[in-house]
Structure formats: structure tokens, C-alpha cells
Amino acid sequence: xxxxxxxxxxxxxxxxxxxxxxxxxxxxxxxxxxxxxxxxxxxxxxxxxxxxxxxxxxxxxxxxxxxxxxxxxxxxxxxxxxxxxxxxxxxxxxxxxxxxxxxxxxxxxxxxxxxxxxxxxxxxxxxxxxxxxxxxxxxxxxxxxxxxxxxxxxxxxxxxxxxxxxxxxxxxxxxxxxxxxxxxxxxxxxxxxxxxxxxxxxxxxxxxxxxxxxxxxxxxxxxxxxxxxxxxxxxxxxxxxxxxxxxxxxxxxxxxxxxxxxxxxxxxxxxxxxxxxxxxxxxxxxxxxxxxxxxxxxxxxxxxxxxxxxxxxxxxxxxxxxxxxxxxxxxxxxxxxxxxxxxxxxxxxxxxxxxxxxxxxxxxxxxxxxxxxxxxxxxxxxxxxxxxxxxxxxxxxxxxxxxxxxxxxxxxxxxxxxxxxxxxxxxxxxxxxxxxxxxxxxxxxxxxxxxxxxxxxxxxxxxxxxxxxxxxxxxxxxxxxxxxxxxxxxxxx
Ligand code: ATP
Numbered sequence: 001x002x003x004x005x006x007x008x009x010x011x012x013x014x015x016x017x018x019x020x021x022x023x024x025x026x027x028x029x030x031x032x033x034x035x036x037x038x039x040x041x042x043x044x045x046x047x048x049x050x051x052x053x054x055x056x057x058x059x060x061x062x063x064x065x066x067x068x069x070x071x072x073x074x075x076x077x078x079x080x081x082x083x084x085x086x087x088x089x090x091x092x093x094x095x096x097x098x099x100x101x102x103x104x105x106x107x108x109x110x111x112x113x114x115x116x117x118x119x120x121x122x123x124x125x126x127x128x129x130x131x132x133x134x135x136x137x138x139x140x141x142x143x144x145x146x147x148x149x150x151x152x153x154x155x156x157x158x159x160x161x162x163x164x165x166x167x168x169x170x171x172x173x174x175x176x177x178x179x180x181x182x183x184x185x186x187x188x189x190x191x192x193x194x195x196x197x198x199x200x201x202x203x204x205x206x207x208x209x210x211x212x213x214x215x216x217x218x219x220x221x222x223x224x225x226x227x228x229x230x231x232x233x234x235x236x237x238x239x240x241x242x243x244x245x246x247x248x249x250x251x252x253x254x255x256x257x258x259x260x261x262x263x264x265x266x267x268x269x270x271x272x273x274x275x276x277x278x279x280x281x282x283x284x285x286x287x288x289x290x291x292x293x294x295x296x297x298x299x300x301x302x303x304x305x306x307x308x309x310x311x312x313x314x315x316x317x318x319x320x321x322x323x324x325x326x327x328x329x330x331x332x333x334x335x336x337x338x339x340x341x342x343x344x345x346x347x348x349x350x351x352x353x354x355x356x357x358x359x360x361x362x363x364x365x366x367x368x369x370x371x372x373x374x375x376x377x378x379x380x381x382x383x384x385x386x387x388x389x390x391x392x393x394x395x396x397x398x399x400x401x402x403x404x405x406x407x408x409x410x411x412x413x414x415x416x417x418x419x420x421x422x423x424x425x426x427x428x429x430x431x432x433x434x435x436x437x438x439x440x441x442x443x444x445x446x447x448x449x450x451x452x453x454x455x456x457x458x459x460x461x462x463x464x465x466x467x468x469x470x471x472x473x474x475x476x477x478x479x480x481x482x483x484x485x486x487x488x489x490x491x492x493x
Contacts, residue, residue, distance in 0.1 A: 068245020
């Protein structure tokens with residue numbers, strides 16, 4: 001109301017001044033400039049008031065909506081007890097828990113955990129990102145840190161809550177080790193100092209208890225001052241999910257989707273070693289999109305299989321290789337698949353010669369369980385499987401192609417793993433003291449031996465290799481059951 005009266009008076013005054021012949025143009029320009037400055041500084045947040053970047057999560061996320069992170073969830077819940085039982089904490093003279101750091105690879109559910117923590121403790125949730133604090137102008141970041149803490153307190157009071165959680169994603173951007181920034185390091189340091197000051201200022205008897213939850217993929221880059229007791233007291237590791245975790249996440253993301261009877265989420269969980277929760281969510285989503293594209297009412301296992309390929313390797317390509325090239329790719333992939341099946345029965349999920357991303361074809365393996373330790377024999381067998389593609393080309397086509405470049409690189413990496421873990425003929429070695437020539441010699445030896453073995457293996461089963469390549473050329477892909485069939489038929493013949 002007051003705004004409108006003042007505005008009306010100003011307009012009236014301007015008309016009056018014009019009427020008596022006064023030149024109002026300079027005053028008008030001055031007011032315009034002032035308005036613009038006000039808008040840029042306060043409304044756009046150049047000097048710290050960056051309300052636009054704060055958000056409250058919609059649709060409460062709870063810990064039940066997060067799969068495969070039992071350890072992280074339990075550790076986090078344990079830490080949150082300090083916030084829930086604040087009276088008891090005060091009585092016992094325990095200093096308040098001020099910060100929890102979630103560390104782990106991208107897409108593993110760190111943001112989800114922070115949101116669930118807010119719901120679990122009935123707190124206001126204010127989220128931001130490390131990069132939101134960084135501007136070229138000195139003092140802006142520090143002002144923004146003050147602003148977000150104030151915002152968290154004000155929001156809690158407005159919503160009549162006792163606690164507020166501030167979530168800072170990618171905190172490494174703002175809390176890099178001080179003095180490491182090449183440009184504007186004063187600004188970065190001031191911002192971090194302000195965060196430390198705000199955290200140090202959190203008290204047990206504050207009307208609104210504030211807890212800062214930060215997330216990073218690079219805990220090693222954080223300033224040690226941030227990690228000392230009394231600041232980020234707890235570190236919770238949020239790792240890539242294991243097979244059981246992947247199954248839980250797949251179940252969570254398919255609970256609102258119509259699944260066909262043939263869908264075997266356990267098999268998908270088994271095939272997706274190394275995938276994050278975000279990857280798995282994407283698989284469920286892509287499978288539904290594929291079913292929709294085909295006008296199906298239900299999502300079937302085939303859609304899931306294709307979705308895994310898409311998430312792993314990228315969109316299908318439209319390029320059309322020549323017939324000769326298609327047969328070469330079929331022979332190459334049949335080589336990988338047959339070697340894998342003969343060495344580790346039932347290890348191939350499916351093989352295809354459809355181009356995706358950088359791959360002209362690919363063989364997808366189906367690991368029995370997640371493994372983190374390997375024997376020498378296992379690594380040697382894996383080298384054989386990598387070399388089997390080019391060995392098959394040599395056996396059936398009489399020469400090799402550039403299609404095996406990536407396979408060779410993988411074989412070299414595995415050979416290095418054998419050498420560096422002391423499993424090669426060189427015995428236990430010091431990585432730094434090993435000369436390049438000796439390393440090269442040993443890698444070549446390992447690869448020569450394994451190549452010879454896989455050639456012999458494929459040669460003994462040449463007719464299956466040929467049948468598999470022909471079937472691949474005809475049908476573009478083969479699934480596990482068809483591979484077993486091909487091998488069994490040859491035994492009976
Ligand atoms: P970043 O480090 O890249 O910020 P993040 O660890 O914070 O990633 P989120 O943003 O929490 O990952 O997860 C992204 C999406 O992936 C979520 O919205 C959810 O759909 C899915 N997701 C990730 N992890 C899980 C999980 N453990 N359970 C269920 N869904 C998950």
C-alpha cells in the first residue's frame with residue numbers, strides 16, 4: 001500500500017515539475033539506474049541474497065525410498081539421533097552434532113539420504129550447491145553462507161519446526177584446501193572461513209538446531225579444517241550398491257511400472273555390477289520407454305536387457321556397415337562369447353552385432369556374484385576372453401582388424417594387474433623400480449601365452465564358432481539359452 005502511495009506521489013511530482021517547465025530527464029535516468037542496481041544486487045542475488053537457488057523438496061523422501069545403502073542409512077540414522085534427542089544431548093553436556101559429510105561416487109543417493117534425513121528428523125530442508133557460493137566478487141560467497149544459515153533459521157521458525165538441515169552438494173567446490181585456488185583464492189578462502197564461523201556458532205540452546213549435511217565425490221580435496229572434530233563430525237560412505245542393493249533399487253524404481261511375468265530383476269541386478277542407483281533408475285525408465293514405443297501394455301525382460309545396453313553403451317546407431325563388415329563383427333563377438341562360455345559356463349547374458357555408441361557389437365557377461373578379489377588364473381582367463389575376438393577373426397577370416405584395439409588395451413591392463421600384484425613370473429616387484437623394457441617384455445609374454453591358449457580352445461570348437469557367427473549375422477543377437485543350445489547341439493552331433 002505504502003509503495004503505491006509513494007509511487008503515485010512521485011508520478012504526480014514529475015508531472016508537476018514538467019508542467020512548470022523543469023527538465024526531469026536527468027532525475028528520471030538517475031532513478032532508473034538506481035532501480036536497476038537495486039534489482040541486480042538484491043533481487044538477482046549478486047550480494048548474497050540468493051533465495052532463487054534455495055528449494056524445499058517436494059514429495060517427502062524417506063529412508064524406505066532408498067535402496068541398497070543399509071550401512072549408510074544406519075550410520076546416518078544413528079547420527080541423526082543427536083538431533084532428535086536434543087534435550088537428552090543437552091542434559092548430558094554433549095556438544096551438538098554440526099555436520100555430516102556424505103562421500104561417494106556420483107548417483108549413489110547422497111542427495112536422497114539428505115532429504116530422507118530431513119523427513120526423519122522433521123526438519124526444514126534447505127539445499128544448495130557448492131558452486132552457488134562462488135562469484136568473482138570478493139565477499140559475495142561469505143555473504144551467501146550467512147544468508148543460507150539465516151534462511152534455514154527463518155524457515156524453521158516460520159514453519160514452527162525445531163531443526164533445519166542445510167544440504168550443500170558438491171562441497172568440494174566451496175571447501176577446497178585453502179590457498180589452492182590459482183585465481184581469486186581470497187574469495188574462496190573467505191567463503192570457507194565464513195562456513196567454519198557459522199558452524200562454530202551452532203549451539204545446543206539455539207532455538208532452531210542447524211545440521212549441515214554436505215556431499216562430495218572428492219573428500220580428499222577438502223580443507224582439513226572442515227573435517228576436524230566439531231565441524232563435519234561424521235563421515236558416511238555412500239558406495240556403489242552390491243547385487244542385493246541393486247535388486248532393491250530396481251524394485252523401488254519399478255514399483256509404479258507394469259511388469260510382464262518374464263521380468264527377472266535379479267538377473268538384471270546380476271548383470272549390472274558397478275552401476276549406481278542413478279544408472280539403475282535410468283534402466284527402469286528406459287525399459288518403460290522402450291515398451292511404450294512398441295505400444296506394449298507391460299514391460300518385459302527384453303526391454304530391460306536393451307535398456308541396460310543403452311545405459312551402458314549409448315543409443316543405437318543408424319550406420320549400416322557392409323555385409324563383409326557385419327560378418328567380421330559377428331565372428332569377433334562369437335569369439336568372445338564362445339570363449340567366455342567354454343571357460344566360465346553360463347557366463348554370457350547376450351551377444352549382439354547392433355552398433356551402439358563406440359561399439360560395433362558387444363558381448364554382455366553375466367557375473368555370478370560381485371567380486372572384488374581375483375586369482376591369477378581368473379585374470380588369465382579374462383585375458384583369453386578379451387583376445388578371443390581377434391583370435392576368432394584370425395581363425396575364420398584369415399586376418400585380424402582394428403576392431404580389437406580396445407580388447408588389446410583391456411588385456412594389457414589385466415596383464416599389468418597380474419604383474420603389479422606380484423602374480424607374474426617376475427614375482428613381487430616394486431612398481432616404481434620396474435623398468436619399462438622389463439614391464440613390456442612381461443606383458444608381451446603373458447599375452448602371447450594366453451593368445452595361444454585361446455586360439456587352441458576356439459580351434460577345437462571351430463564348428464560352434466562358425467554356427468554362432470552365422471546365427472548372429474542372421475538374427476543380429478543371441479541370448480544365453482541359444483548359446484547353450486548351440487554348444488549342446490555340437491556335443492550331441
Ligand atoms: P551426485 O553426487 O551426482 O550429486 P547423488 O549421490 O547425490 O549424486 P542422487 O542425486 O541422490 O545421487 O541420486 C540421483 C537419482 O538416482 C535419484 O533421484 C534416484 O532416482 C536414483 N538413486 C540413486 N541412488 C539411489 C538409491 N540408493 N535408491 C534409490 N534410488 C537411487
